Amino acid sequence: MQNIGSKVFGLFVIGLLGTLLYLTVFSDGLGQAPKISITTKQGETIELNKPMKPVLVNFWATSCPSCIKEMPDLAKMKQALGDRFELVTVSMDYDPVEQVEKFIAANPYPFTFVMDTDGKIAKAFGDILLTPTSFLIAPNGKIVYKQIGEVHFADVTERIKKMSPQL
Structure with a gap:
């Protein structure tokens, strides 16, 4: 027995x-990233469905206290990991353009800001309504992390390191 x-x-x-x-x-x-092109601060184009290196996409709003609170930590993560990944922050379509521009001018963070004035990017990611919401996209275009609320920085940092080993 x-x-x-x-x-x-x-x-x-x-x-x-x-x-x-x-x-x-x-x-x-978590599925394939949507077919969206983003232009970085350096003028490079990233195809989110085939980015070649990890990309963290963070939806935020100037009216969201948690979003504003996590921005310095996003900046620290970007500075620590450098070119091993791209960080793209997407402002929501309900956020007034002037308010977003004012925030960006006052906070020169080392990542790319994108204004989703028509809501197409949020819609492509599944009709994002809550901020902050973040997605980590692997180099093959697969979404490997989704977080509604503040990013879990230790987890995301480890995932980025595994997807982009330092040479």
């Missing part, structure tokens, strides 16, 4: 490992 229990347990473990392997290697995870 004990031998049958061991075999059942062994089959269960093998099935579980197979499922985990499938989910981590072959699954789409």
Whole structure:
């Protein structure tokens, strides 16, 4: 009887490992990033569905206290990891353009700001309404992290390091 229990347990473990392997290697995870082009501060174009290096997309609004609070931490992460990833912050369409421009001018953070004045970017990411909301896109265009609320910086930093080993 004990031998049958061991075999059942062994089959269960093998099935579980197979499922985990499938989910981590072959699954789409959180899906493919939308086909959107972003122009960085340096004038480079990033295709979010095939970015070539990790991209953190952060939806924010000037009226969102959590968004404003996490901006300095986003800047620290960008400074620490440098060119290993791109950081794109997308202002919401309900945020007045003048207010966003004023915030950007007063806060020269080391990442790319994009104004989603027509709401197309937020819609492409699944009709984003809550801010902050962030997505980490792998170099193959797969979304590997989504967070509604402030970014979990230690987790995202580790994921970026694994996707872009320092040479």
